[in-house]
C-alpha cells in the first residue's frame with residue numbers, strides 16, 4: 001500500500017483583480033466599476049503518495065504556482081482544504097503549524113531573487129536550522145558543510161555571497177536552504193526554468209539523488225514538459241485553474257486522454273533525433289477573468305461539441321489510476337455500450 005502524504009481536497013483560490021488607473025479614476029468620479037475575480041484555482045483535488053514525484057504542468061497562468069504556494073502554506077485556499085499527513089494545514093496552530101511549515105518547503109525559480117544578497121551562504125543555509133533548533137548551535141557549521149557537499153558545492157565557499165556564484169550554483173544553494181530544515185515534501189516551482197539546458201539536467205539529477213537520500217516527495221511545477229517528463233512518476237495537467245488530466249507520466253505522455261493534454265504533448269519534429277521539442281498550442285488562452293462556460297478548453301478544442309459549451313466536465317476515472325475531465329469519454333463509453 002502506498003501511503004498518501006498530501007491531500008488537496010476541492011481547493012479553490014480566487015483573487016480580486018486590482019483596478020487599473022482608468023477603473024480607479026472612473027470609480028473616483030462616481031461611476032460604478034465592477035470588481036473582477038480571477039479563479040486562479042478552481043476545485044482542484046488530488047493526492048500525492050509518499051516518495052513520489054508529481055509533475056504539475058500547464059500553460060502560463062493556469063494556476064500551477066498558486067496551487068504550489070497553497071501547498072507550501074504561503075497562501076490560504078478560498079475553499080477546500082489541504083491535508084498533510086491527514087491534518088488540515090489551514091487549521092493547525094502553534095508548534096504543529098510551525099512543524100508543518102518546516103516539513104513542506106518550496107524551491108523557487110529564481111535563486112537570485114529568493115536568496116538574500118547580504119547574507120553569506122553559511123548564513124542562508126544555517127539560519128533556519130539554528131533558529132528552529134533543528135541542530136544544536138555548535139553543530140550548525142558542520143551541518144551546513146555537509147549539506148553544501150550533498151548539493152554539490154565545495155564547503156570552502158561557505159563564506160561567499162550569492163552574487164559570487166553561477167546560476168546553477170545558486171540553484172544548489174536554494175536547494176540546500178530548503179533541505180536544511182529536514183523537510184519531507186518539496187514544492188519545486190519552475191526550479192530549473194532559469195538555467196541552461198545542460199545545467200538543468202544536472203540539477204534535475206541532483207533532485208532525484210536527494211529524493212533517495214532524504215526520503216523526499218516532490219510536487220514539481222513546470223511549464224516545460226521536457227523537464228517533468230523524465231523525473232515524474234505521475235503528471236497532473238491544469239488548464240485555466242482546473243485539473244483536466246492526471247495519470248502515470250509514461251501513459252499521459254504516450255497516450256494523453258484529454259484534448260488539451262494531447263495538444264500539450266504534441267512534439268514538433270526535429271532533425272535532432274535525441275531531443276524532443278514540444279510546441280505551443282494553437283489559439284489564445286482565454287482570460288481567467290472571464291473563462292469560457294462549460295469546458296474551459298472548448299474554444300480551442302478540435303473535438304468540441306454542444307455539451308462542452310454548456311456543461312463543466314468532471315474529472316472521472318477513465319482507466320485505473322487515470323483521471324480525465326472530458327465529455328468525449330462519456331460519448332465513447334455510451335457508444336461502446338450501445
Ligand SMILES: Nc1ncnc2c1ncn2[C@@H]1O[C@H](COP(=O)(O)OP(=O)(O)OP(=O)(O)O)[C@@H](O)[C@H]1O
Pocket residue numbers: 015016017018038039040058059060061062063064065066067223288
Ligand atoms: N496575487 C494575485 N493577485 C491577483 N491575481 C493573481 C495573483 N496571483 C496569481 N494571480 C492570477 O492567477 C492566475 C494563475 O496564476 P499562477 O501564477 O498561479 O499561474 P501559473 O500557472 O503558475 O503561471 P506562470 O507559470 O506564468 O506563473 C493568473 O491569471 C494570475 O494572473
